[in-house]
Amino acid sequence: MYDLFVLGQLMDESMSGYLMRQILQQLVGSSRKISFGMIYPLFKRLDEAGFIELHETKESGRVKKVATITENGRQQFFKLMEKKIPVNSNLEFTYNVKFRNFHQINENLRQQILRDYCQYLTQEKTLLQKQMADLPRTNISKSDLQNALWVNDLKAVKIEAALKWANDSLNKLEK
Numbered sequence: 001m002y003d004l005f006v007l008g009q010l011m012d013e014s015m016s017g018y019l020m021r022q023i024l025q026q027l028v029g030s031s032r033k034i035s036f037g038m039i040y041p042l043f044k045r046l047d048e049a050g051f052i053e054l055h056e057t058k059e060s061g062r063v064k065k066v067a068t069i070t071e072n073g074r075q076q077f078f079k080l081m082e083k084k085i086p087v088n089s090n091l092e093f094t095y096n097v098k099f100r101n102f103h104q105i106n107e108n109l110r111q112q113i114l115r116d117y118c119q120y121l122t123q124e125k126t127l128l129q130k131q132m133a134d135l136p137r138t139n140i141s142k143s144d145l146q147n148a149l150w151v152n153d154l155k156a157v158k159i160e161a162a163l164k165w166a167n168d169s170l171n172k173l174e175k
Contacts, residue, residue: 001090001097002042003051007077008101010052010069017043017065027096043067051076081105084116091120107173114170121163128155 005024009015015023017039025034043065046052051073057064069077081101085094095117102110132152135145 001094002038003046004077004080004094004101005097006042006046006067007051007069007073007080008097008104010067010073011077011101011104014066014068016057017067020067027100028093040065046073049076077101077104081109081113085120087120111170111173114166114173118163118166118170121159121166125156125159125163128152128159132156 002024005027006020009020009023017036020043021034021036021039024039028034043052043054046067047054049072050070052067052069054065054067057066081098081104085091085098095113098113102113132149135148135152138145140148
């Protein structure tokens, strides 16, 4: 998941761990804390795998580690972009990273990623509808049931908005 993010960022330009951390923190928002203790081991692992090269530069008296993508890293980036996203807690983040890298990939792959996202959202919508239909048969208090249905309404609105966005994006690509 983070490999794709780092490689995607480096497809555009080489960058320091400091800048990489800032961009990643912006993407994940306040829900996750991104530390240098996560970035630099990730850089080291990708360097050891041959996907990036690290070099040090001195700027304003400080030493910076700067990462540059290699040809193997470029190939790995495209493999990761083509790879189906498993349903897990990182699914939305991974789609966000893929969407952020659309300028790096061809139109066919963009369409496939958007179709996969629509399929995932449609499955989530179906599961949510089933859950909402089953809730009244659950042995919970009336007020708990009302709140559960209310929260599920919010989930349904989010899914519908995401589906509209994805379908609109797909339609623009197909024109």
